[in-house]
Amino acid sequence: MFTLIAREIEDNRVFFIAAAIVAAIFSAFFVYGQFYGETYKVLIGVGTIIIPIPAAIAFCAMGVAQIYWDKTKKISALLATLAVTRRHIFIARVIAGFLLVLIGFVPIAEAIIMAVSKIDMPFPSVRGGLAFEIMIPALLLGFACYCIGLQAGWPSNKVTPTLGSLGLVIILIPVILIKGFGWEIYAILVLLISACLIRAWYRFSTAAL
């Protein structure tokens, strides 16, 4: 399994490197932005709303890319003739996607939490709560977008997954802004992730490789 995960990461290293670089830049931006006073608050507000959109598309693109290259280069057809089952290939692929989401989202979310904490309230007392409230939906949102890409990568039309992930972000951000973070958001995202993964697995496990 480790070999399969490592292969997925290596083959999609562009995404991982890009995610790490972008995460580092935005984290630095949020941390050092504290020196700019009022402007900083506006930047954080705008950044918090805008960042998820390109990030969501990037995660979705990773899912699409995995399936696209798999079909083009017949990678699974090769792997499935070694001592590896389709289940192993699929799980390794999903784990690689989740790792990408972690690399891309965690530093940014962490930086946002730190910044928000500095402005509004004493940092140590609320940080744990904020971490849970922001990090979990952020992770789930990123992973949901990845899953949309994964299951939508099968047909040749790549517009659908892009619109799907954009739509998901556009729906969720207002929901979060209006209702705040809560179990409803978790439920929506978990349901979406489950549906996408089940559909992607069904397609992968029954298709000709």
Next chain:
Amino acid sequence: MSEYAIQTENIVKYFDGRCVLDGINLKVPQGGIYGLLGRNGAGKTTIIRILLGLEPATRGGAVVLGASSWQLPVSVLGQIGYVAEGHNLIPNYSVRRIAELYRNLSANWNEQFFRRLIETFRLPMERKVSQLSRGMRAQLNLSLAMATEPKLLILDDPTLGLDTVARRQFLELAVELISHDGRTILFSSHILSDVERLADRIGILRAGKLVVDCELEELKKRARKLRLIFDGQPPMEFPITGIIAEKRQGREVLLTVANWNENKQTFLNTFKPASCTDIPMTLEEIFIECTASGTDAAVDYEQGEPICSR
């Protein structure tokens, strides 16, 4: 363990409403070399892909090394080596990287044997697969498949793209591999001389049907080409089963008959030919007669009599 490494049961496969395989019942005994022949589009690759679980059958199924081919467990997959038609190795990987992938994902990897093959074929380890010639890709694919020390080696037209020397090297390696006890090879090929040299059993596919499935020697015995010369006009037709081809020229009739036996000989003698000469047939001639369009071979098969079966 079954006496067969591969056993298919009435496999039917449709692609976009077109029947590609029509009731294939194939049995490959353990420890043998089975040559699967057929013209382009006859369904050879589809059968192989079904056996490996890469393609679902529309109906029917297959058992490979005791497991259902559609859900082969890791323990069985680890005993199968496969060389795909066109040698579909990941093109942007270097030889070294793809070897590492095989090494890490194979149940039995023989590094020493792999190094020997790489040296024999003089394959550059740092070069990308996409930069290898077709012949080199074939050699790499063979080396990888053989280094996994498979109990069952499935080769889909493996020598396609190889020069004569490389082809000979491959055949010798295949023979070396099979010399280990209990190992089985199933291979499809267009080069009939290779099949004739290597295989001990033959299967011939014609338009999705398995019209021949028997030992090579048995096939040669049972597929007969006869030159019949009559004193007068030859009979309008010979009402015997299994006539694959019939050519007439004056008083002479060239008759190719499947499933030849003494009864057919006795029956043919009742037409009182002036002479009846047996013309020896090579595998290539049998293959051409069996697969040429317009022959009655498939008709006989539909009536329940394959050209040759065990």
